[in-house]
Amino acid sequence: MADVVIIGGGVGGLVAAKRLRRALGTRHRLTVIDRAAEHLFQPSLLWVADGSRRPAGLSRPLTRLNRRGTSFHLGNVDAVDPVARRVHVGSAAIPYDFLLLAPGAELRPDLLPGLEQGGHNLYTTAGATAIDAELAHLKGGRVVVLVASMPFKCPAAPYEAAMLIEARLRARGVRSQFDVAVYTPEPLPMPVAGPALGAAVREMLAMQHVDYFPGQTAASVDPAARTVTFASGTVAPYDLLVYIPPHSVPSFAVDAGLAPANGWVTVDPATFATPTERVWAVGDVTGVKLANGKFLPKAGVFARAEAEVVAANIGSLLTGETPTATFDGRGACFIETGDGRAGYATGEFYSVPDPNVRPRPVARRWHWVKVLIEQSWFALWL
Numbered sequence: 001m002a003d004v005v006i007i008g009g010g011v012g013g014l015v016a017a018k019r020l021r022r023a024l025g026t027r028h029r030l031t032v033i034d035r036a037a038e039h040l041f042q043p044s045l046l047w048v049a050d051g052s053r054r055p056a057g058l059s060r061p062l063t064r065l066n067r068r069g070t071s072f073h074l075g076n077v078d079a080v081d082p083v084a085r086r087v088h089v090g091s092a093a094i095p096y097d098f099l100l101l102a103p104g105a106e107l108r109p110d111l112l113p114g115l116e117q118g119g120h121n122l123y124t125t126a127g128a129t130a131i132d133a134e135l136a137h138l139k140g141g142r143v144v145v146l147v148a149s150m151p152f153k154c155p156a157a158p159y160e161a162a163m164l165i166e167a168r169l170r171a172r173g174v175r176s177q178f179d180v181a182v183y184t185p186e187p188l189p190m191p192v193a194g195p196a197l198g199a200a201v202r203e204m205l206a207m208q209h210v211d212y213f214p215g216q217t218a219a220s221v222d223p224a225a226r227t228v229t230f231a232s233g234t235v236a237p238y239d240l241l242v243y244i245p246p247h248s249v250p251s252f253a254v255d256a257g258l259a260p261a262n263g264w265v266t267v268d269p270a271t272f273a274t275p276t277e278r279v280w281a282v283g284d285v286t287g288v289k290l291a292n293g294k295f296l297p298k299a300g301v302f303a304r305a306e307a308e309v310v311a312a313n314i315g316s317l318l319t320g321e322t323p324t325a326t327f328d329g330r331g332a333c334f335i336e337t338g339d340g341r342a343g344y345a346t347g348e349f350y351s352v353p354d355p356n357v358r359p360r361p362v363a364r365r366w367h368w369v370k371v372l373i374e375q376s377w378f379a380l381w382l
């Protein structure tokens with residue numbers, strides 16, 4: 001009997017757990033460790049912020065995993081010992097024969113002075129709820145959507161947030177009382193996807209009169225003065241600050257020698273095996289360098305596909321077969337624009353010399369496809 005352990009019950013962890021449970025049958029033990037008791041469907045946070053969802057419906061308890069023979073262990077992973085093959089969670093040392101890291105990226109608003117006190121974190125339930133409350137009552141002013149640093153998960157999110165906020169204010173009949181602006185260190189929207197997609201997103205922002213300030217790296221936020229100061233010297237005033245916080249690799253991965261301090265877990269881009277024996281990593285915790293020198297975006301669509309590959313290969317190893325599954329770099333992305341409409345793009349990110357990304361025009365059907373994914377998520381995976 002082998003012990004297969006998954007760190008993280010997010011997108012990558014849940015997909016791998018479901019596939020592995022089926023492949024391993026009752027012959028092997030499967031454990032999922034998460035410090036959160038519930039899995040949150042993160043894409044819907046944008047709809048919490050714009051008032052079209054309530055947070056209560058967006059999470060499910062991870063103890064549901066136990067129903068299908070997977071053990072769910074609630075707790076924070078403090079350390080991984082790749083020599084003794086143990087995962088340390090508080091006082092527990094959980095042994096593994098095969099380990100999958102799927103802890104995502106750490107959100108670190110504390111890394112930018114004044115950020116936590118001065119604004120609301122779009123990437124947490126509490127932050128998205130607070131944004132919704134402010135948008136319901138604010139009478140006028142300047143809404144700033146700030147990308148604090150790069151990389152960040154879901155490259156479309158700041159643009160979606162700005163357009164959804166714009167549409168919400170229009171629906172309230174108060175749009176003329178507001179300016180809406182996006183500040184980001186990126187040179188153009190979603191730069192990894194190339195200039196055509198960047199131009200298409202800029203066009204969408206312009207259509208909704210959202211001001212766009214690329215190439216702006218935030219240095220500090222002054223909560224009392226309600227300003228963001230950038231490395232360029234620009235000072236941006238705001239009345240409502242909606243932010244995407246700095247992201248970093250979890251410290252246990254660095255301590256275990258699985259990732260550099262200022263980087264991400266290195267993996268084989270086809271199999272998501274790490275250089276450490278019997279350890280794989282998927283999703284936002286990984287850094288996959290593409291042919292053009294940029295990195296594969298951090299997105300659920302990739303975490304899901306990567307998890308399928310790793311689960312198939314661990315399953316093969318346990319049944320004595322040769323692992324053959326590989327990830328092909330394909331992905332897709334929705335860009336919500338408000339008013340029940342969205343853009344959509346598909347891409348082959350492993351194409352040489354650049355990813356091959358095809359944007360589709362904004363349409364109602366893309367919004368409804370995204371809603372369908374949301375509505376079927378828990379039935380499929382938890």
Ligand SMILES: Cc1cc2nc3c(=O)[nH]c(=O)nc-3n(C[C@H](O)[C@H](O)[C@H](O)COP(=O)(O)OP(=O)(O)OC[C@H]3O[C@@H](n4cnc5c(N)ncnc54)[C@H](O)[C@@H]3O)c2cc1C
Nearest residue numbers: 008010011012034035043077103104154283284299300301
């Ligand atoms: C607002 C928003 C909108 C998004 N929209 C989209 C979209 O439209 N399409 C798309 O593809 N992606 C989207 N994403 C991104 C997507 O949600 C992530 O890329 C995806 O969840 C990454 O999966 P993961 O398994 O790597 O990590 P996660 O899903 O983040 O899961 C990580 C899990 O690990 C746990 N964990 C972390 N550290 C520890 C530890 N030390 N000990 C124990 N447990 C730990 C966490 O609690 C968490 O449950 C969006 C994200 C946000 C925030």
